[in-house]
Amino acid sequence: MEGSSTHIEDPSILDNTGHGPLRVPGFGDIPMNYELPPEARFAHGIYEWRQAPAVTARELAMVAVMNHLTDHLDWHVDISNDEVVARWKKEAFDMTALMSDKTWDWCLKELRDKAIDFRENQHIRVLDTGSCVCKSDTPTLSSLSTLFRWAVPPVLRQQKAQQGLDWKSKQVLSIVDPWLFPLVYGKTLVLDRGRVDLHDVLGAYKHATVAPKPVDKRVSFMKLQRWVDKGQIPARGTTPNDHLETEYYRWSWNYQCLPCEVEFVKDTGTEVRITSYINNLHPAYQGLYGAIEKVISLAIKPWNDCLVQGQSDWSKDSNHGQLGPVPLRIITYGIEWENELPDWADAFNVPSTIRKRIYRRHREELQRSMEDDTKEGRKRQRKLQALEAGFCDVAGKENMEKPPPDSDLWGKAKEYLERPEDGSTSPMALPQDWQSNPWRRLQEKVERVLRWKHPEPGTAFSYEEWKSGQHHDKPIIDIVRDRPDWGPERPFYPVIPPHTPYAITLEDTFRQQGLQVLVELENIELTPDAPTYSKGRWQLPGQLNEHIVGVAVFAYDVHNITDPRIAFRQYTRLHGCYYRYHEELVAKRSVLLNCRPAHRQGKTYGLEYDAIEQILGFPPLYLSIDNYANPPYQDAGSIATPQGRLITFPNVLEHRVEPFQLVDSTVAGHYRFLKLYLVDPHYRVCSTRNVPPQQHHWWAAAVGSDLATAGLPREMIDEIVQRTDSWPMGMSEARQHRRALHNEHLWNEMTKLGRMRGPGF
Template sequence: MMRFMDQITDKPGWDSKVFDDTITAKWKSEALAAAEVTNEEGAATQTTDITERMIDYCFHELRYKAKVFANTGIVVAYDGDVVKSDVVVPDELCMALKSAAAPLENVAPALRDWHPGSDDLVLDLVHPSLFPVVYGKTRILAHPSVNLENCVEQCGDGEILPVPSKFSQYSIKFQWLPCQVEFGSGDNSVKITSYINNLHPKSNQPLYEAVENILAKAIPLWSRTLWPANSHIIRVPFDGPVYREDDEGDDKGDGDGKDENDDEDENDEDENDDEDNNDDEYEQRLRDWRKRHFVQPEPEDFVDGMTKLSIGTAEEGVSTPLQIRSPSGGPNICNLRDTFAERGLQVIVKLANIHLTPEKPQYGGGTWHVEGQLNEHICATALYYYDCANITESRLAFRQQSDAEKAVFMGYEQEDHGWLSTVFGCEQGEASVQYVGDVLAKEGRLITFPNTFQHRVLPFKLEDPTKSGHRKILALFLVDPHIQIISSAHVPCQRRDWWAEELDNKHALPDRLPLEIKQEVMGYVNDFPIALEEAKKLRLELMDERKFHDVIQDGEFNSTTFSLCEH
């Protein structure tokens, strides 16, 4: 149902078309036709993926979504919440970001920072893995006094940050470095008050402004993304499998399938048959019968502005009606701007491009992962796709862990597991990981999602294989606002190249010295500030550490299985 609604909300003018019965009837017919399969007799039959009642429910919900969209410009693509918008960032901001990022792209080929292991497909413009916090090396100030003006001047100040004690999933080596963000008073603006790691605040002022403006647009989407952390929408109530009565010519005892009483009668009549073979044959027929007769659970009636939510404080298994956001966007259970007006936010910034060429025409996709490690406390991500050219459809996929324990308490018969795949998308004895769906990543789209989902970029390639193409993103990682971590307000600039440039601007070395002599003098600087060559070696260490933790995290993610009790 969510995938169907996501597809509809990708259509141009969907927010008005969902109120046109002629158009929705056509979309409904197309969806039902797509869900049809051909049976053994060659006749079309409906699958259980989506039903007519589900589609009707979806159109009621889509009309509600259209009212919310009219006031907010945002759409919830998947519960959890994955939120998307093609309108909150106006074209002029998109153009400003393209223009401001261009100087980082238009550098000599030798200076381009291709992401390690990407086969020169992923170009890092600003990446938090370069010059991060390095425990045992980074210098930190006791008070957050680093700002955009003095971040280079204070280079070398502060005490060396000690190496923390080992704790599972917490890095004892590195931490991505967020910038501090303050809210504007009386408007919806924000201000970045400490430097974005690896983005010089003086030579990249237009880019700072562009990032601030897009960040301001992302905050309402983050508020919506983080709202359902303690509740979830139930569209289709399900307490256990239900099966239809026999159709004419499909008797359970005709060899196609039967129930347990029929099995007992047959055993009484033919006690000399091999019991093991009979049991196996019967179980297979019973599974086949259940598959044909399973009653697809259906949604209840949609009530505009109301839905049934499972509330953590409510009695177990009881659905409690609760008003969700009105079409105006309220009531706001989570409003980052109001809740953290005084404290502000901490945000990690990344700018990266994927470049395809006729020689390298395909991007193979990313791996399933969540963002960061526990000491970075990333709670949500915002991705803004600001430039896409000559590539096929690019999509961002999501999956989640489902609550396998609750399934055990549902009513079902012995060895009755077939409904798990239909209802939960999982199998008995296998990981309780559900593929949620994927969202189109197109130019001008802003997507936010919580860091409870695993996500991955799906493969894409050049649309015209004779020409180059690209996809460019601005990624913003929100640190849990309840937790303050080490930020660039505490850590003066660590880059030797920035420090050397500042010394030169202040004429710390005599101007009459040749450039070669100045560079030789700088070469005598040991350990700190950190040279680019050393930073790249440290980045490889950081990446190796994160790959190791990703494997552990993915193992934990897949370790919980559906294991229905046998009565």
């Protein structure tokens, strides 16, 4: 772990049940920046996830194809139909140039196993490359779509009336916004003991006290805010002040979003009920509460299959990072070459007579200078040593000659020079002077015929070994285990923890204490005047205060729009220390240019960079030493979210809604969905069980009803309510806090980008 977060080994000391004093982060004697050791909780993506090794472009193509095919109706049945499978094979080859027979065979085996999982669990893992996403399409979810379409409109109408906004002018409508009316340290009323009764949420004010205010340690936030105001992103390698301050931006020292409490109903299964109010959704809407409970119940098992278990020592540079639930299918740290010069070719790499003569003279002068221990003598030694370094191709070859005429090496050289070129199958004619200049002609030949190839699944280990966890993360091209080039001050000896399967069962492990969930309901509305949505931005929800580790999205109402999709990307630091393309970088920075392997000389210099970028699906020049423009992210793919689909994913993946538009441009359309954010259940955080509602309009409606029941005239009631129009918190103040909270998320994002190193370092 890094930074100054506070570690408490025993999570059982946390308590927000109301049966005793409130003991959660920021309350009692628990510091606000309290954090469990990684192995005692789930991983998050704020600073604790990097996918390593990077996913190959071919594997990304494989999971994209499998995700696409599992969108077909009854795919889990048709995968056993050979005629359908033949059509799907053609479909797969049409989708990507990276599909091959060997790749398809792997995909087919995996799809048939996924079909078994789907029939058993009613959901499957997709885009599963280390981390993963789960998707589910069931009749139950389709029925829930109808229930939501019935239950949400009354809430929207009520909010329009209460908030007084011109909703018709807004493309994105937040029906239930978890970032509105958050816990405000130093402002919000909190119960130190007792609970907020779900059926009498306004009865707890008299026992509440103001939440304590921690000391904000982010002294450079104004600098970050200027970047926010200008829409700028700090260059990587910079920080708001120094690396010690970066830690503090991962936490909000002013706010925490308030989850609701969810408890399991029975001794087994995933059925749940909500036992504290959903922030910004009045408990009077029992139909909607019930529908949300059903979605939470259905999200639990998919969360089990996608959450990332924390791992100790993840942050050490000698380790890869956290390990996701799914091992990679293709692992490589280098390049497989075709037509590479064989080792025997070095027998023709004979230095010229002139270079041999110059090298011998330098060696003799260097030996004589060793006898002179004066300042001038030592200066002469250093100069001669530098000159000698330029002749590393001669060292050890002073007496080397071409192979004798009867050597079989000449036949091998002839065969190599005659290899077909440019896709031809006919042998090439030999250059006339090839015997007098064999090394030069071999170099020219390799520049024309050298090719790299995308690695294939099933090369280092079989599908059966991968499926059974017996593959041992074996790479096709092994990792660089020792990197002396980096000098004694930066030794690099990577330790790669084996990928060990693990099982997560939220419903068993946390049955007694229950779960905490943030709820969001959002509409994206398109009209003929605004027919396109293109405002989706990459998100990693929450800050460490919220401890969000899982997300679920349920699309319950999709009408007259093109295929809505959610895209994913993940931090993928391609540590050049152990990837073999970095050898070329080391050679480039060295004066020993003539010591590079033959296939990397001349025109092919730079081919290694280009090859590894394409093998791993990165754009050209992505791994350049001077490239600080591209953040070290790798796109993981996107998933369609048609009406009635539920997807879940760990909060280590950044996500965004992809652009979409109206199908019929003359008619309005919409994309309406429920979003759930799972708080790491290894923790307890302050929730709506502990905070009486802050919404003034809730309180005003209840007070008005009580006063009317008591017989007070309407004029007097209105006057009483108006005199307290900001208690506990008015809508205007809540929006100000929401904007400030959003800015803090941007500060966190900027410090994260500022501390990231380039893609290859």
